[in-house]
Amino acid sequence: MPRITVTVDGIRYDEEVEPRLLLVHLLRDRLGRTGTPIGCDTGNCGACTVMLDGKSAKSCSVLAVQADGCDVVTIEGLATGDRWHPMQTAFHQEHALQCGYCTPGMIMAAIDLLAEDPDPSEEAIREGLEGNLCRCTGYCNIVRAVRRGAQAMNEASEVTTS
Amino acid sequence: MTEVGRARRRKEDARLVTGRTRWTDNIQLPGMLYVAFLRSPMAHARIIRVDTGAAAAQPGVVAVFSGRDFADEQGSLPCAWPVTEDLVVPDHPPMAVSEVRYVGEAVACVVATDRYKAADALSAIEIDYEPLPAVLDMTEALTEASPRVHEAGNKAFTWRFAGGDIEAAFDGAPVVVERTYVQQRLIPSAMEPRAVVATPDGEGFTVYSATQIPHILRVMLAMTTGIPEHRLRVVAPDVGGGFGSKLQVTAEEVLTLLITRRLGRPVKWTESRSEGNLTVHHGRDQLQRVAVAAELDGRIRGVKVDLLADMGAYLMLVTPGVPLLGAFMYNGIYKMDAYDFACTGVFTTKMPTDAYRGAGRPEATYALERLIDELAAEVGLDPLELRRRNWIKHEEFPYTTIAGLTYDSGNYEAATDRAMTLFGYDKLRAEQADRRDRRDPVQLGIGTSTYTEMCGLAPSRVLGSLAYGAGGWEHAGVRMLPTGKVEVVTGSTAHGQGHATAWSQIVADALGVPFDDVAVLHGDTAVASRGMDTYGSRSLTVGGIAVLQACEKVKEKARQVAAHMMEASADDVEYTAGAFRVRGTGTARTIQEIALAVFAAHDLPDGFEPALDADATYDPANFSFPHGTHLCAIEVDTETGASRIRSYVAVDDVGKVVNPLIVEGQVHGGLAQGIAQALFEEAVYDSEGNLLTTTMTDYLLPSAADLPEFVTDRTETPATSNPLGVKGVGEAGTIASTPAVVNAIVDALRPYGVHDVRMPCTPERVWRALNGGAA
Numbered sequence: 001m002p003r004i005t006v007t008v009d010g011i012r013y014d015e016e017v018e019p020r021l022l023l024v025h026l027l028r029d030r031l032g033r034t035g036t037p038i039g040c041d042t043g044n045c046g047a048c049t050v051m052l053d054g055k056s057a058k059s060c061s062v063l064a065v066q067a068d069g070c071d072v073v074t075i076e077g078l079a080t081g082d083r084w085h086p087m088q089t090a091f092h093q094e095h096a097l098q099c100g101y102c103t104p105g106m107i108m109a110a111i112d113l114l115a116e117d118p119d120p121s122e123e124a125i126r127e128g129l130e131g132n133l134c135r136c137t138g139y140c141n142i143v144r145a146v147r148r149g150a151q152a153m154n155e156a157s158e159v160t161t162s
Numbered sequence: 163m164t165e166v167g168r169a170r171r172r173k174e175d176a177r178l179v180t181g182r183t184r185w186t187d188n189i190q191l192p193g194m195l196y197v198a199f200l201r202s203p204m205a206h207a208r209i210i211r212v213d214t215g216a217a218a219a220q221p222g223v224v225a226v227f228s229g230r231d232f233a234d235e236q237g238s239l240p241c242a243w244p245v246t247e248d249l250v251v252p253d254h255p256p257m258a259v260s261e262v263r264y265v266g267e268a269v270a271c272v273v274a275t276d277r278y279k280a281a282d283a284l285s286a287i288e289i290d291y292e293p294l295p296a297v298l299d300m301t302e303a304l305t306e307a308s309p310r311v312h313e314a315g316n317k318a319f320t321w322r323f324a325g326g327d328i329e330a331a332f333d334g335a336p337v338v339v340e341r342t343y344v345q346q347r348l349i350p351s352a353m354e355p356r357a358v359v360a361t362p363d364g365e366g367f368t369v370y371s372a373t374q375i376p377h378i379l380r381v382m383l384a385m386t387t388g389i390p391e392h393r394l395r396v397v398a399p400d401v402g403g404g405f406g407s408k409l410q411v412t413a414e415e416v417l418t419l420l421i422t423r424r425l426g427r428p429v430k431w432t433e434s435r436s437e438g439n440l441t442v443h444h445g446r447d448q449l450q451r452v453a454v455a456a457e458l459d460g461r462i463r464g465v466k467v468d469l470l471a472d473m474g475a476y477l478m479l480v481t482p483g484v485p486l487l488g489a490f491m492y493n494g495i496y497k498m499d500a501y502d503f504a505c506t507g508v509f510t511t512k513m514p515t516d517a518y519r520g521a522g523r524p525e526a527t528y529a530l531e532r533l534i535d536e537l538a539a540e541v542g543l544d545p546l547e548l549r550r551r552n553w554i555k556h557e558e559f560p561y562t563t564i565a566g567l568t569y570d571s572g573n574y575e576a577a578t579d580r581a582m583t584l585f586g587y588d589k590l591r592a593e594q595a596d597r598r599d600r601r602d603p604v605q606l607g608i609g610t611s612t613y614t615e616m617c618g619l620a621p622s623r624v625l626g627s628l629a630y631g632a633g634g635w636e637h638a639g640v641r642m643l644p645t646g647k648v649e650v651v652t653g654s655t656a657h658g659q660g661h662a663t664a665w666s667q668i669v670a671d672a673l674g675v676p677f678d679d680v681a682v683l684h685g686d687t688a689v690a691s692r693g694m695d696t697y698g699s700r701s702l703t704v705g706g707i708a709v710l711q712a713c714e715k716v717k718e719k720a721r722q723v724a725a726h727m728m729e730a731s732a733d734d735v736e737y738t739a740g741a742f743r744v745r746g747t748g749t750a751r752t753i754q755e756i757a758l759a760v761f762a763a764h765d766l767p768d769g770f771e772p773a774l775d776a777d778a779t780y781d782p783a784n785f786s787f788p789h790g791t792h793l794c795a796i797e798v799d800t801e802t803g804a805s806r807i808r809s810y811v812a813v814d815d816v817g818k819v820v821n822p823l824i825v826e827g828q829v830h831g832g833l834a835q836g837i838a839q840a841l842f843e844e845a846v847y848d849s850e851g852n853l854l855t856t857t858m859t860d861y862l863l864p865s866a867a868d869l870p871e872f873v874t875d876r877t878e879t880p881a882t883s884n885p886l887g888v889k890g891v892g893e894a895g896t897i898a899s900t901p902a903v904v905n906a907i908v909d910a911l912r913p914y915g916v917h918d919v920r921m922p923c924t925p926e927r928v929w930r931a932l933n934g935g936a937a
Contacts, residue, residue, distance in 0.1 A: 020278070021278075028187075028188070033181075034185070034188035035180070035181020037183070038187070039354070039355065039435065041857070042435065042858055042859050045435070045858055075179075076182070078180075091175070091179050092171055092175040095171070095824070097179065098403070098658035098660070099400075099401065099658030100174070100178030100658065101185070101354045101402030107179065126866040127866075130867045133863050134353065135351055137834075138869060140871055142866065
């Protein structure tokens with residue numbers, strides 16, 4: 001079996017994996033990172049979205065062997081100690097989640113969206129999150145949360161750069 | 163500041179936004195095995211031969227079972243709602259033994275040491291089938307010539323209900339409008355697929371399941387498998403949405419438990435989405451023949467309803483009851499002289515239907531609100547004016563409807579006026595007229611829906627009179643801890659609704675404790691021993707009231723102790739501003755001080771049992787009747803058939819509100835699902851009974867890009883049927899929105915001679931309706 005080295009939420013793992021093992025199953029079943037859930041088997045729902053070397057990726061559509069040498073950040077690695085990422089806070093503040101199953105993927109996709117467009121319009125947010133499905137919220141509060149998160153992240157980066 | 167009414171951010175969120183969640187599929191236990199199910203590829207067939215030998219020999223495989231292996235112990239999946247005495251309830255083995263009746267029915271399973279190995283071995287199981295004819299169309303199914311789904315025939319039941327003299331209402335009526343509407347089959351699609359973990363646990367078993375109904379499931383698992391109820395513990399950990407789809411006792415829950423009993427090891431089953439689309443019960447699927455008789459001025463004389471409801475292949479937990487939940491709603495908010503309802507349940511070789519958000523009331527509201535718009539067109543009135551002429555006026559409440567329900571409160575005028583203002587109704591009508599005059603290829607349609615619904619299920623007596631197998635009460639327990647913190651036990655299990663937050667707000671006000679000092683426990687039959695669970699927008703109106711009543715009992719005990727501590731008469735002690743005070747003095751004791759004194763129990767009133775804890779079980783006297791007015795403006799491109807919602811206004815009246823943030827969220831989500839039925843979603847079977855929409859690629863759940871920003875507001879007419887004045891909100895958005903959207907589309911197309919478009923109103927269907935084809 002192939003050996004891979006992968007860093008997940010700051011911890012380095014050396015694992016022997018079947019070539020067909022999905023990254024999301026490596027995360028959930030082997031490494032115990034169960035914060036990242038699985039919502040479908042066709043790459044449509046985005047619940048399993050993680051950051052793979054800084055870009056969002058649906059971890060159900062990536063083989064563990066493809067993540068060899070990569071840095072993976074999951075929802076469990078976003079906060080710094082007890083301090084939540086601004087997008088986590090924004091989702092809480094705007095009531096952008098109900099059952100919370102899509103939330104990890106939605107937050108990851110939102111952060112990735114902002115990396116390309118730090119100040120997105122409502123329309124850009126809606127288009128940008130098209131690959132992440134939510135069945136509870138009707139998306140209005142998710143859109144609001146992403147705008148709030150964007151604002152908070154921009155303010156934070158201004159503080160850092162000044 | 164009181165907690166009730168505050169837009170509290172949810173205490174549930176902390177673990178959900180950080181990934182510290184407890185989904186059933188997260189559970190790993192020592193020695194755990196994984197099960198995968200082989201499912202029927204045929205809509206209808208006899209099972210001739212099953213050979214599991216090759217599969218059993220595959221690496222990592224611990225056991226392979228077919229239906230015959232469970233035949234003596236698996237029982238029949240329960241139907242808890244025998245709606246008529248002559249209801250046909252077919253035997254429903256969790257795993258098919260001799261015959262399959264829908265694509266996806268479980269026929270065998272592999273138990274292996276990991277999920278990949280279990281899935282691998284499925285393909286090594288050999289099954290020979292003798293095909294039988296599929297039965298797919300309800301009308302054909304009821305003909306003599308139709309092949310049968312079950313030996314007893316394809317009719318499950320006919321249920322009738324009437325009020326007033328319907329013949330008199332229709333005879334000689336100046337206006338009669340008749341329509342047939344198709345409620346397409348839907349797939350509920352909670353984001354968390356189902357999962358079950360069963361494990362031996364001392365003398366019995368623990369079953370973890372992604373379920374809405376741990377309490378009902380426990381009773382039903384005991385009755386189905388014969389495992390005594392007190393040897394079963396059921397846990398619903400974090401559950402990722404339900405919408406009715408997890409209000410079920412499923413084959414997989416029963417089988418996973420039986421496998422655990424047989425192998426003596428923990429077993430996990432996790433559904434894939436494609437498996438779920440096939441085998442999570444579907445929703446809706448009715449053929450609705452409706453007619454309204456009216457005067458020339460639009461006054462409604464009567465409404466007639468004749469339904470065919472697709473049961474699918476078997477009756478599941480409440481399958482036959484779902485259309486009957488609509489039976490009392492086809493009169494909606496309107497006054498009329500007579501009403502007649504008939505529903506025939508029909509078996510087909512498809513996945514069974516059952517509760518999906520709204521369960522019966524969305525179907526009723528859709529047909530009625532569509533019909534009212536058709537009547538408005540017929541008599542030449544603005545649809546809202548027609549509604550005004552017929553609805554129950556606010557001063558007429560409480561009002562007993564022609565369907566026999568007593569609506570306790572409502573103000574349809576206020577909600578409609580508010581919605582029209584927010585919507586800019588007159589201005590949009592003017593724009594519509596202008597576009598019509600200009601023959602603009604993009605036409606504007608305005609859809610209205612003035613709904614009410616019956617929820618807060620439900621008075622146990624009423625459920626009994628409808629032959630439902632259980633009651634509609636809810637239980638709560640309040641435990642005062644020595645340090646003054648509070649544990650609230652609720653039988654109403656949460657799966658995204660925000661119970662922990664709302665219940666904490668109620669308790670904080672009732673007992674004078676901080677919001678953060680309240681913990682809400684639910685979803686585990688070993689912790690919350692009694693409950694009727696969560697569905698039918700019942701949590702707050704039934705479970706929330708139980709919490710309040712348990713608090714009142716705690717308070718009454720605390721008042722006696724407070725009086726003793728302050729050396730006053732209990733009659734002189736009152737609870738105000740969060741503490742127990744001796745009337746007319748500055749002396750007071752907080753509940754925390756009292757809790758500690760009771761814990762110590764050194765100096766309590768004579769005969770006082772040293773505990774403040776209290777239980778309450780609340781059985782409502784009436785349903786809850788939220789209502790509202792929804793307005794939808796939609797642009798329809800008459801050249802391509804594409805439509806785009808331009809604005810959507812929802813003004814709902816859900817009575818008093820405990821948490822406006824949660825209420826708004828419920829409305830938003832409800833709107834999305836109702837709009838999705840109107841525009842996007844349909845479970846499609848082909849002519850051989852194969853489901854074509856097995857994935858999220860084929861079954862179109864709306865994304866953020868497919869939906870508009872909603873404008874929501876509320877009017878507040880308190881319910882008079884419960885002490886908080888609250889009404890249900892979980893299903894309202896879904897119930898109201900579907901007709902608003904389709905009414906808007908039809909309104910846009912009416913100048914072109916179109917008076918219906920079948921749901922979902924895809925561009926193709928709209929285009930065909932415009933071009934004279936079958937819509």
